[in-house]
Amino acid sequence: MSVNNLKKQLFGTNGVRGVIGESMTPELVMKIGLSLGAMRKGTIAVGMDTRTSGPALISALKSGLLSSGCNVVDVGILPTPALQYIVKNHYDAGAMITASHNPPEYNGVKIIDADGTEMDDEETIKLENILFSKSFEIKDWENVGSEIFAYEMINEYTDGIISKFTPVSKEMTIAVDPGSGPACLTTAKILSKLGCRVHTINGICDGTFPGRLPEPSLEGLKGLAELVVSTNAEFGVAHDGDADRAVFIDDTGNYLEENEEFALMQRYLCKNTKEGVVVTPVSTSNIVEEIACQTNCRVVYTKVGSIYVARKMLELEAKGENVLFGGEGNGGLIFPKHQYCRDGGMSAAAMLALISEEGKKLSELRKELPERYMLRDKIYAENPAQIISNIRTKLTDENLDLTDGIRINREDKWALLRPSGTEPFMRLFVEAKNKELAESFRDEIKRQI
Numbered sequence: 529m530s531v532n533n534l535k536k537q538l539f540g541t542n543g544v545r546g547v548i549g550e551s552m553t554p555e556l557v558m559k560i561g562l563s564l565g566a567m568r569k570g571t572i573a574v575g576m577d578t579r580t581s582g583p584a585l586i587s588a589l590k591s592g593l594l595s596s597g598c599n600v601v602d603v604g605i606l607p608t609p610a611l612q613y614i615v616k617n618h619y620d621a622g623a624m625i626t627a628s629h630n631p632p633e634y635n636g637v638k639i640i641d642a643d644g645t646e647m648d649d650e651e652t653i654k655l656e657n658i659l660f661s662k663s664f665e666i667k668d669w670e671n672v673g674s675e676i677f678a679y680e681m682i683n684e685y686t687d688g689i690i691s692k693f694t695p696v697s698k699e700m701t702i703a704v705d706p707g708s709g710p711a712c713l714t715t716a717k718i719l720s721k722l723g724c725r726v727h728t729i730n731g732i733c734d735g736t737f738p739g740r741l742p743e744p745s746l747e748g749l750k751g752l753a754e755l756v757v758s759t760n761a762e763f764g765v766a767h768d769g770d771a772d773r774a775v776f777i778d779d780t781g782n783y784l785e786e787n788e789e790f791a792l793m794q795r796y797l798c799k800n801t802k803e804g805v806v807v808t809p810v811s812t813s814n815i816v817e818e819i820a821c822q823t824n825c826r827v828v829y830t831k832v833g834s835i836y837v838a839r840k841m842l843e844l845e846a847k848g849e850n851v852l853f854g855g856e857g858n859g860g861l862i863f864p865k866h867q868y869c870r871d872g873g874m875s876a877a878a879m880l881a882l883i884s885e886e887g888k889k890l891s892e893l894r895k896e897l898p899e900r901y902m903l904r905d906k907i908y909a910e911n912p913a914q915i916i917s918n919i920r921t922k923l924t925d926e927n928l929d930l931t932d933g934i935r936i937n938r939e940d941k942w943a944l945l946r947p948s949g950t951e952p953f954m955r956l957f958v959e960a961k962n963k964e965l966a967e968s969f970r971d972e973i974k975r976q977i
């Protein structure tokens with residue numbers, strides 16, 4: 529059986545994650561280090577988010593890597609995209625200790641390849657096979673790796689973003705909520721250097737997350753919304769626990785839905801080009817198609833997961849296509865002129881440039897987008913893959929897209945049903961012109977199941 533037909537067992541879409549002391553242990557992380565070291569020779573950069581378990585796990589990771597013979601550069605606390613940027617510029621691979629948006633009791637590992645993208649499925653399966661079969665090697669005293677610390681390298685990332693923009697001509701006020709995560713060290717700095725007056729909430733690194741949880745939810749961002757309104761800010765920006773995603777609060781204190789965020793950025797980046805490509809998963813709003821019609825760009829769809837988007841962007845770029853933008857409708861935006869991965873700090877800087885150049889308030893800009901309503905649902909099922917295959921055979925008269933699970937496209941609405949990779953349920957996305965139409969379409973799909 530080829531590796532393509534095998535399934536990842538340990539790693540999910542974005543690395544391996546678990547509760548500390550239960551499925552996530554220093555022993556497991558050390559074995560991940562040993563296995564990665566067996567696959568990638570040379571120098572590996574390691575970093576972590578602000579979780580309390582970070583120091584324990586990064587020590588285990590380094591122990592594994594050094595024992596395997598790799599050299600290690602420890603770049604300390606930083607956003608995942610900062611590590612990706614540093615790896616792309618200097619190193620043979622990277623590993624990030626993070627559980628992204630998960631609650632404080634979780635932690636995990638994301639593996640970064642030499643081009644700065646997350647390790648693909650095929651390579652991850654190889655890594656798992658080495659780990660499960662323990663076919664790694666522990667080197668002797670003459671061949672163990674050496675370690676250096678380079679906490680200042682985070683500046684290369686912030687400078688890299690700042691250099692891609694012109695500072696704003698008139699001072700703007702921006703509110704920032706890094707959620708006590710690693711963006712405490714980056715986003716406010718980037719925006720200040722670009723000429724903004726920055727107010728911060730949850731701005732001190734703290735793995736107990738005293739202000740809000742690492743997922744930037746509507747509920748958790750109430751403080752940021754109040755800060756935006758009370759300081760008369762142009763917008764508020766918040767990150768998830770490793771700052772690869774950015775979500776926004778408009779100037780009136782309202783949450784900007786992430787598909788609207790994607791569409792506004794798409795329109796801004798594509799409006800002045802003759803032709804180009806935008807890449808996004810099949811779960812993103814149809815607004816992207818409407819923006820594509822307005823701006824001469826073409827949309828290419830992928831499976832759900834930022835890694836599939838990034839790889840598709842690289843593939844199209846290699847074929848000579850003009851790849852302008854990519855990402856997901858969850859606040860994970862990819863700017864190919866910067867790097868091929870989601871980047872929250874870059875998203876914040878790009879939103880500043882957008883507002884500054886469009887000369888309009890964010891609350892006004894979002895009103896220019898077509899109205900759409902998307903709902904997301906979870907359906908519990910013992911065997912989701914089987915159910916989805918059964919539904920597929922029933923829906924022969926429909927316009928179906930099988931890129932990921934099953935997407936039913938109709939005139940003015942669509943629904944996507946896909947199995948969860950790790951748990952016994954299916955995810956359902958439904959989008960229509962308004963809430964009532966979306967709910968009735970959802971009920972129709974549930975009856976089919």
Ligand code: MG
Pocket residue numbers: 628629768769770771772773
């Ligand atoms: Mg994340």
